[in-house]
Amino acid sequence: MKTVRGSSILTLFGLLAFLALFTAFVMIFSGPAFAGQQTEWVVYLPHVVVPQEPLDSYESDFTGSVEPWGAVRWKEGTVFTVEHYPGCDGGRCGCLDLAVITPQTYVNVSPLIEGPQPPYDIRFRAKQNNIKDRVQYGMVFGADWQKGPCPGDNTGNCFNQYYEFRVLHRVLGADKFVQYRIRRIDGMDENQNEAYFVTLLNWTQAAGVDAEDWIEWEVHYGSDGHMTIKANGQEQEGSAYDDTYIDSLYFGIAARGGPYGNTEARFDEFSIFK
Numbered sequence: 001m002k003t004v005r006g007s008s009i010l011t012l013f014g015l016l017a018f019l020a021l022f023t024a025f026v027m028i029f030s031g032p033a034f035a036g037q038q039t040e041w042v043v044y045l046p047h048v049v050v051p052q053e054p055l056d057s058y059e060s061d062f063t064g065s066v067e068p069w070g071a072v073r074w075k076e077g078t079v080f081t082v083e084h085y086p087g088c089d090g091g092r093c094g095c096l097d098l099a100v101i102t103p104q105t106y107v108n109v110s111p112l113i114e115g116p117q118p119p120y121d122i123r124f125r126a127k128q129n130n131i132k133d134r135v136q137y138g139m140v141f142g143a144d145w146q147k148g149p150c151p152g153d154n155t156g157n158c159f160n161q162y163y164e165f166r167v168l169h170r171v172l173g174a175d176k177f178v179q180y181r182i183r184r185i186d187g188m189d190e191n192q193n194e195a196y197f198v199t200l201l202n203w204t205q206a207a208g209v210d211a212e213d214w215i216e217w218e219v220h221y222g223s224d225g226h227m228t229i230k231a232n233g234q235e236q237e238g239s240a241y242d243d244t245y246i247d248s249l250y251f252g253i254a255a256r257g258g259p260y261g262n263t264e265a266r267f268d269e270f271s272i273f274k
Contacts, residue, residue: 059271063094073159078105100257110252134258137265138166142245200240
C-alpha cells in the first residue's frame with residue numbers, strides 16, 4: 001500500500017483551495033461592470049463589503065470621481081448608467097451623470113454611508129440634461145440596509161423602505177416648470193416597483209427656479225419628523241411630517257424615466273449635515 005505523506009496532503013489541500021478561489025474569481029469578474037447598463041445580472045456584487053461608521057456630515061462634489069456611489073435599487077428591466085461626467089455644464093465642472101433609458105422605470109444610487117441622526121439637512125445641486133415632460137430626478141433618505149450584499153439580489157438587503165423627494169419637470173407647449181413631492185416608500189412589489197407608499201406632500205410647483213438651469217435643493221428633516229424644502233435658498237410651499245424611518249440613516253439620489261423618453265440628471269454637489 002502506498003503511503004501519502006504529510007507534505008503531499010498539504011499540497012493536495014493547497015491545490016483544492018486554489019481551485020476554489022479561482023472558480024470564485026471567474027464567477028465574480030465574468031459579470032457586468034457595476035456602473036454599466038443593467039439588464040439581468042448573474043452575479044450580484046456587494047456594493048460595500050464592510051459597513052462604515054455613521055458620519056456627522058458627508059459631502060461630495062463629484063469633481064474627479066463618483067466613487068463610492070453605485071446603484072442599490074431599481075425596477076426590474078431598468079436600463080441605466082451611473083457615470084462621472086468630467087466636462088463643464090453651465091460653469092460647473094465634474095458631476096455625477098445618472099441616466100435612465102427605459103420609460104417609467106427608476107434607479108436609486110447611494111454611497112451606502114450612514115448619515116447623522118436627525119435633525120439634519122440634505123443639500124444637493126442638480127440639473128435635468130434631457131428635459132422632456134414628466135422626467136424626474138430626486139433624493140432618498142431614511143433608507144434601510146441590513147448589512148448584507150447590496151444590491152445583492154436586488155431584494156431584501158437594502159433600500160426596502162425610505163423617504164423619497166422627487167423633482168418633476170413639466171413641459172406644456174412653450175411653458176416649462178418644476179414640481180416637487182415627498183413620499184414614504186414602505187415596500188416593493190415582485191418587479192421591485194415602489195408599489196407601497198404614502199404621499200406626504202403632493203406635487204407642488206417650485207418657486208424661484210429656472211427649469212433649464214442648475215437648482216440647489218435643500219431638505220430639512222427635524223428630530224420630530226418635520227420636513228421642509230428650500231430651492232436656491234428660498235423656502236418652498238408645503239411641508240410634511242413622518243417619523244416612521246427616523247432611525248434609518250442611509251441616503252442617496254434617484255432618477256426616473258418619463259412616459260415620453262429617457263431622463264439624464266446631473267448632480268454637481270451632495271451634502272448632509274447637522
